Amino acid sequence: xxxxxxxxxxxxxxxxxxxxxxxxxxxxxxxxxxxxxxxxxxxxxxxxxxxxxxxxxxxxxxxxxxxxxxxxxxxxxxxxxxxxxxxxxxxxxxxxxxxxxxxxxxxxxxxxxxxxxxxxxxxxxxxxxxxxxxxxxxxxxxxxxxxxxxxxxxxxxxxxxxxxxxxxxxxxxxxxxxxxxxxxxxxxxxxxxxxxxxxxxxxxxxxxxxxxxxxxxxxxxxxxxxxxxxxxxxxxxxxxxxxxxxxxxxxxxxxxxxxxxxxxxxxxxxxxxxxxxxxxxxxxxxxxxxxxxxxxxxxxxxxxxxxxxxxxxxxxxxxxxxxxxxxxxxxxxxxxxxxxxxxxxxxxxxxxxxxxxxxxxxxxxxxxxxxxxxxxxxxxxxxxxxxxxxxxxxxxxxxxxxxxxxxxxxxxxxxxxxxxxxxxxxxxxxxxxxxxx
Amino acid sequence: xxxxxxxxxxxxxxxxxxxxxxxxxxxxxxxxxxxxxxxxxxxxxxxxxxxxxxxxxxxxxxxxxxxxxxxxxxxxxxxxxxxxxxxxxxxxxxxxxxxxxxxxxxxxxxxxxxxxxxxxxxxxxxxxxxxxxxxxxxxxxxxxxxxxxxxxxxxxxxxxxxxxxxxxxxxxxxxxxxxxxxxxxxxxxxxxxxxxxxxxxxxxxxxxxxxxxxxxxxxxxxxxxxxxxxxxxxxxxxxxxxxxxxxxxxxxxxxxxxxxxxxxxxxxxxxxxxxxxxxxxxxxxxxxxxxxxxxxxxxxxxxxxxxxxxxxxxxxxxxxxxxxxxxxxxxxxxxxxxxxxxxxxxxxxxxxxxxxxxxxxxxxxxxxxxxxxxxxxxxxxxxxxxxxxxxxxxxxxxxxxxxxxxxxxxxxxxxxxxxxxxxxxxxxxxxxxxxxx
Numbered sequence: 001x002x003x004x005x006x007x008x009x010x011x012x013x014x015x016x017x018x019x020x021x022x023x024x025x026x027x028x029x030x031x032x033x034x035x036x037x038x039x040x041x042x043x044x045x046x047x048x049x050x051x052x053x054x055x056x057x058x059x060x061x062x063x064x065x066x067x068x069x070x071x072x073x074x075x076x077x078x079x080x081x082x083x084x085x086x087x088x089x090x091x092x093x094x095x096x097x098x099x100x101x102x103x104x105x106x107x108x109x110x111x112x113x114x115x116x117x118x119x120x121x122x123x124x125x126x127x128x129x130x131x132x133x134x135x136x137x138x139x140x141x142x143x144x145x146x147x148x149x150x151x152x153x154x155x156x157x158x159x160x161x162x163x164x165x166x167x168x169x170x171x172x173x174x175x176x177x178x179x180x181x182x183x184x185x186x187x188x189x190x191x192x193x194x195x196x197x198x199x200x201x202x203x204x205x206x207x208x209x210x211x212x213x214x215x216x217x218x219x220x221x222x223x224x225x226x227x228x229x230x231x232x233x234x235x236x237x238x239x240x241x242x243x244x245x246x247x248x249x250x251x252x253x254x255x256x257x258x259x260x261x262x263x264x265x266x267x268x269x270x271x272x273x274x275x276x277x278x279x280x281x282x283x284x285x286x287x288x289x290x291x292x293x294x295x296x297x298x299x300x301x302x303x304x305x306x307x308x309x310x311x312x313x314x315x316x317x318x319x320x321x322x323x324x325x326x327x328x329x330x331x332x333x334x335x336x337x338x339x340x341x342x343x344x345x346x347x348x349x350x351x352x353x354x355x356x357x358x359x360x361x362x363x364x365x366x367x368x369x370x371x372x373x374x375x376x377x378x379x380x381x382x383x384x385x386x387x388x389x390x391x392x393x394x395x396x397x398x399x400x401x402x403x404x405x406x407x408x409x410x411x412x413x414x415x416x417x418x419x420x421x422x423x424x425x426x427x428x429x430x431x432x433x434x435x436x437x
Numbered sequence: 438x439x440x441x442x443x444x445x446x447x448x449x450x451x452x453x454x455x456x457x458x459x460x461x462x463x464x465x466x467x468x469x470x471x472x473x474x475x476x477x478x479x480x481x482x483x484x485x486x487x488x489x490x491x492x493x494x495x496x497x498x499x500x501x502x503x504x505x506x507x508x509x510x511x512x513x514x515x516x517x518x519x520x521x522x523x524x525x526x527x528x529x530x531x532x533x534x535x536x537x538x539x540x541x542x543x544x545x546x547x548x549x550x551x552x553x554x555x556x557x558x559x560x561x562x563x564x565x566x567x568x569x570x571x572x573x574x575x576x577x578x579x580x581x582x583x584x585x586x587x588x589x590x591x592x593x594x595x596x597x598x599x600x601x602x603x604x605x606x607x608x609x610x611x612x613x614x615x616x617x618x619x620x621x622x623x624x625x626x627x628x629x630x631x632x633x634x635x636x637x638x639x640x641x642x643x644x645x646x647x648x649x650x651x652x653x654x655x656x657x658x659x660x661x662x663x664x665x666x667x668x669x670x671x672x673x674x675x676x677x678x679x680x681x682x683x684x685x686x687x688x689x690x691x692x693x694x695x696x697x698x699x700x701x702x703x704x705x706x707x708x709x710x711x712x713x714x715x716x717x718x719x720x721x722x723x724x725x726x727x728x729x730x731x732x733x734x735x736x737x738x739x740x741x742x743x744x745x746x747x748x749x750x751x752x753x754x755x756x757x758x759x760x761x762x763x764x765x766x767x768x769x770x771x772x773x774x775x776x777x778x779x780x781x782x783x784x785x786x787x788x789x790x791x792x793x794x795x796x797x798x799x800x801x802x803x804x805x806x807x808x809x810x811x812x813x814x815x816x817x818x819x820x821x822x823x824x825x826x827x828x829x830x831x832x833x834x835x836x837x838x839x840x841x842x843x844x845x846x847x848x849x850x851x852x853x854x855x856x857x858x859x860x861x862x863x864x865x866x867x868x869x870x871x872x873x874x
Contacts, residue, residue, distance in 0.1 A: 006673075008592065008641065023673040025638070025835045043641025043672065044592065072835040074673075100806075100836040108834050125635035125827045126834060128596075134639060141595045148585065155445065155481065158578045159565075162865040163600075163648050163663055166873050178615050178625070180662075181654070186872050188615070198562035198874075199864060201462070202571060204445065204480025211600050211647060217618070225617075226600055235480065236443075236460040236511075369537075390562045390874035397545050397563060398462045398509040399537040427636060428599040435623050436603050437827035 004076045009045035012079045012089040021076040022047065022091065023099075025129070026067050036065050038093075039086070040075060041129070048085045049075050051093040060096050070108040070129070072099035124428055125437050135264035136424055139257055140413045144209075146256040147230050147407070150249050151207045156232055159199040161192030161208040166387065174215045176225075188213035191406060194336075194391050196233035197367060200402055201394055207232040219432045221421040222309065222359060224410060226430040233404030239338075239348040239366045242403045243324055246352050246362045247282050249407070250322060254278045257416055270418045274356060277320045287328045287346065290315055306332040313357035322361070326350040335377040338366040338401075350405075358415035364405020371395035441513045446482035449516045449526040458513040459484065459528065460536075462566070463504050473502050475530075476523070477512060478566070485522045486512050488530040497533050507545040507566070509536035561865055562874050572701035573861055576694055577850045581646075583693040584667050584844070587686050588644045593669055596636040598629030598645040603824065611652045613662075625650035628843060631773075631828050633670035634804060637839055638831055644669040656869045658858040659746065659796060661847060663867040670841030676775075676785040676803045679840045680761055683789050683799045684719050686844070687759060691715045694853055707855045711793060714757045724765045724783065727752055743769040750794035759798070763787040772814040775803040775838075787842075795852035801842020808832035 004021040012022075024042030031037070034053040039046060053061050067073065074097040082090040102108055110126055120127045127133055151158070164178065164186040176188040192208040199206040209230040216223045234241055254275055257265070265272060285293075294301050297314045301307065306328075307315070315323060327346040330339055337347035349365030368374045374395055378388050385392075413425035423429040428437070441458040449459075461479030468474070471490040476483060490498050504510065511534040519527040539545055547563055557564045564570055588595070601615065601623040613625040629645040636643040646667040653660045671678055691712055694702070702709060722730075731738050734751045738744065743765075744752070752760060764783040767776055774784035786802030805811045811832055815825050822829075850862035860866040865874070 010592075023837070024641075043594070043637075043639060070835040072837045100832075102834050106833060123827075123830075125632075125830060128636060128639040137596055137640075138594065144595060145585075145589060148582075152582060155447075157480070157575065158581060159574055159864045160648075160665065162867055163650075164867045164872055176615050176617075178613050180613075180872060181652070181869060184872065195562075195865060199565060200480075202480060202565040203574070204461075211597075213600075215618070228597070390560075393560075393562060395537075396543060397539050398507040400460070400509045427596045428632060430599055430601045432618060435601055435617060435621065 009040070009042045009047045009087060009089075012045075012047060012087065012091075013081075016079050016081055016089065019076070019078060019094070020091075021074055023074045024072070026069055026071050026073060028069070029064075029067060031065055036061070038064055038067065038073075038075070040073065043134075045087045046131070047079075047087055047089060047091055048082075049077065049091045049093050051096075056093060056095070060093075063098055064093070064096055067098065068102040068104060068107060069111070070126075071101045073097065074099060121423065121429070121434060122436070128427060131267055133424065135261075135267040136413065136417050136419070137427060138264045139261050139268075139417055140409070140425060142257050142261050143253055143412055143416065144228075144409065146253040147249070147409075148209065149256075150252045151230075151232060154205075154245075156205040156207045157199075157203040159196075159203060159206045159208060160210055161189065161195035161199075161231075163189050163210070165189050176213050176215050190214055191229070192231050193233065193404065193406065196231055196404060197391070197394055197402060200233040200235045200404070201398065201400070204236075205232070205234045217432065220309075221423075222411070222414075224422055224426065224429055224431055227426070228409040229406050230409065231404060231406040233402065235402045236400050237366075237403040238401055239326065239350060239403060242364045242366070242405050243284065243326070243350055246324070246350070246364070246405055246407075247280050250282075250352070250362070251278060251280055253412065254416065265417075268417050268419075270416075274320075274418075275416065278355065279321065282322050282324050282352070283319050284324045284326065286326055290325045293318060304329050304331060307351075309359055312353050312359045316353050316355050316357050316359075319355060321355055323353050324350050325353060326365075333365070335381040335383065336367050336374065338368050339373075348403075354411070354415045356415070356418075359411060361411045361415060362405050362407045364403065366401065366403040369395060369399045369401050371399065446477070446479045446484045446524060446526075449482075449484060449524065449528075450518075453516050453518055453526065456513070456515060456531070457528075458511055460511045461509070463506055463508050463510060465506070466501075466504060468502060473498070475501055475504065475510075475512070477510070480571075482524045483568070484516075484524055484526060484528055485519075486514065486528045486530050488533075493530060493532070497530075500535055501530070501533055504535065505539040505541060505544060506548070507563075508538045510534065511536060558860065558866070558871060559873070565864060568704055570861065572704040573850065573854050573856070574864060575701045576698050576705075576854055577846070577862060579694050579698050580690055580849055580853065581665075581846065583690040584686070584846075585646065586693075587689045588667075588669060591642075591682075593642040593644045594636075594640040596633075596640060596643045596645060597647055598626065598632035598636075598668075600626050600647065602626050613650050613652050627651055628666070629668050630670065630841065630843065633668055633841060634828070634831055634839060637670040637672045637841070638835065638837070641673075642669070642671045654869065657746075658860075659848070659851075661859055661863065661866055661868055664863070665846040666843050667846065668841060668843040670839065672839045673837050674803075674840040675838055676763065676787060676840060679801045679803070679842050680721065680763070680787055683761070683787070683801065683842055683844075684717050684759075687719075687789070687799070688715060688717055690849065691853065702854075705854050705856075707853075711757075711855075712853065715792065716758065719759050719761050719789070720756050721761045721763065723763055727762045730755060741766050741768060744788075744797075746796055749790050749796045753790055753792050753794050753796075756792060758792055760790050761787050762790060763802075770802070772818040772820065773804050773811065775805050776810075785840075791848070791852045793852070793855075796848060798848045798852060799842050799844045801840065803838065803840040806832060806836045806838050808836065 028039040352362035410425040465476040789799035847862040
């Protein structure tokens with residue numbers, strides 16, 4: 001046994017001709033008389049193994065021939081390059097050790113046949129082993145790593161914001177309430193932005209990256225109750241800085257996914273050309289222009305209203321890459337948006353609408369830095385000024401123009417993977433009727 | 438104005454002799470007749486500027502001379518190397534622009550004089566600007582980046598676990614309860630481990646890294662109600678793999694902090710020699726040996742009990758680096774620990790106790806992979822078997838020996854920074870009596 005060095009399937013290319021072992025699970029098995037082809041997955045990849053009756057002990061050959069799906073196994077032999085094989089390599093089996101055999105009478109519940117969505121998500125702990133889900137979550141990892149690398153290498157400091165917050169950032173209808181201690185109530189964060197504004201004044205450029213929560217009662221293909229968001233914030237910055245970083249960030253992420261996750265995009269049958277088209281500069285239009293385009297395309301939107309999912313899809317049809325829409329009416333944006341100096345009825349905010357109908361992936365803008373204007377907006381929005389004293393402090397003590405944005409991880413994953421429904425973008429999705437497993 | 442290129446203070450070294458501007462806040466101001474020395478911080482660093490009455494407009498000189506603490510300002514001039522200056526560079530002021538002046542009548546509340554802890558944490562949104570807090574959070578960023586880089590470059594896939602969980606991982610007394618929809622209750626996660634075991638069977642090696650929650654009623658210097666934890670999990674792995682990765686991870690983190698955060702360690706007056714001593718191999722002792730050491734040192738611990746904070750401190754006094762203690766009595770460990778084959782009364786678990794009395798920073802071990810034994814333990818612990826069916830599935834379908842651990846970010850930050858109290862290790866700490874700002 002000690003003659004065989006343990007490798008992962010992803011490492012097979014560096015070990016051709018060597019005696020090695022792989023440890024994994026039986027993904028599939030083809031048999032043809034005196035030869036068997038167990039397809040093994042180990043999490044790093046999938047490898048076809050070849051077992052000849054003539055070169056294996058009878059016990060080993062029979063055990064592998066009758067192995068059940070998802071049984072765990074260690075296989076020993078020599079790797080060789082094989083262009084026709086799934087990962088480019090095959091292993092000629094010399095011996096094998098069954099770690100745990102799934103019994104015939106209680107077989108692995110997810111078979112190649114079609115299962116209903118509810119069944120698959122009830123078995124999400126196993127569903128993640130399937131090739132499609134595996135590919136999506138590998139791309140998710142790549143996206144998250146790209147986001148962090150982008151900010152870390154551009155002078156941003158990671159300063160995570162609290163999950164437990166005393167008050168709402170933007171209204172209270174979709175807040176989750178938590179029983180804290182002795183009848184105190186706290187809420188789960190919906191955005192780290194207000195806190196980011198404080199940390200940007202301490203570190204210049206910061207970002208937070210964590211889970212956020214929204215008690216959305218609507219059951220749509222775009223909403224989760226628990227989702228991850230990255231939110232950068234910059235001191236001495238304006239709307240233009242937001243646009244520049246939003247554009248560069250998206251292109252950086254897409255580049256990383258194209259460079260490192262071709263295999264996974266292939267497993268998802270993703271149309272790569274759509275991703276390759278995502279290049280700077282992104283088209284930049286104003287809200288006014290967006291409304292004109294939408295009305296021309298048959299939307300009933302009138303100036304002053306916010307875009308719905310259908311409007312976003314209609315807009316995205318006009319462009320082969322994401323489009324940046326800026327200067328929304330103040331009334332559809334949160335209280336802290338800086339108004340345009342020339343046209344105070346519009347806010348210095350921007351949304352980045354993904355291509356191919358994947359909706360808004362980034363929203364942000366410039367924040368009010370004037371104390372009196374911010375206080376006035378807090379009052380106009382009927383927010384309790386006491387709760388915002390600390391936030392007002394940021395305008396009392398060295399206020400500067402500042403700006404930032406938020407990007408939803410799951411929407412980005414859905415977009416880059418080309419998924420219909422957001423539930424596949426996260427390992428254990430939480431939705432209106434889904435809190436298990 | 439356009440002649441001056443905007444740089445950050447951290448970039449000053451590449452711009453000596455050039456006309457540049459920095460944008461930041463007044464950290465301190467020394468005056469001496471016809472010369473002023475404003476100390477400017479911009480989040481990337483601190484730079485002393487020099488203003489001569491003879492070379493500035495009277496308006497500019499007077500404005501800077503009377504500038505109040507934390508007022509925001511843009512300063513233009515030329516940088517030059519100056520060994521005696523805090524960051525190694527100084528700027529000779531040519532002109533300045535006050536962005537917002539903090540009025541004398543409402544001065545910045547945090548002054549160089551001593552403030553009480555409650556006052557400082559009530560003003561945490563401003564407190565983060567101080568040199569000490571800035572240094573701590575820069576080191577926190579470095580630690581988090583090192584952790585992620587370690588796992589990403591060692592073949593682990595990031596698969597984050599849900600925050601909303603239907604059931605407890607290890608008992609329910611310290612769980613935070615959330616009102617979900619229509620009278621459903623969910624709980625905030627205390628550990629992603631059970632989910633990690635599922636994802637390790639899909640990806641081979643995985644980690645999750647996010648906030649976790651513990652409703653600890655105790656108010657100690659080591660506990661937060663909201664803290665961040667990284668938890669790796671490996672399929673086909675044993676207790677030895679946990680020890681190896683735990684040791685390598687800690688040394689990797691310490692190396693990164695020593696390489697990249699010398700300035701910040703200096704600001705904290707951290708004894709660097711203590712960090713330089715953290716090298717492999719870490720001493721490895723058994724629980725039995727640890728009990729012997731403790732009793733020799735006067736502890737009243739008896740075999741079978743868990744270590745308290747004082748015991749951990751006593752143990753750490755024996756070593757100049759972290760110590761790994763393994764094979765704890767089964768009764769003090771969670772239901773899922775694999776028992777030692779030779780001595781079933783001890784569990785294949787390991788704790789890494791930090792040096793200098795900073796307590797347990799890593800806890801982990803090998804999990805039970807046998808279906809029947811796991812079911813028996815669930816029953817012995819009076820846990821509801823229905824809730825654990827999905828977890829038992831991992832032993833029905835391709836079970837393999839597997840192992841993993843958890844590392845608390847805040848404890849690690851406290852240790853490497855040499856902090857007395859954990860509240861300084863996170864931007865906005867949440868504790869028994871602290872949920873604001």
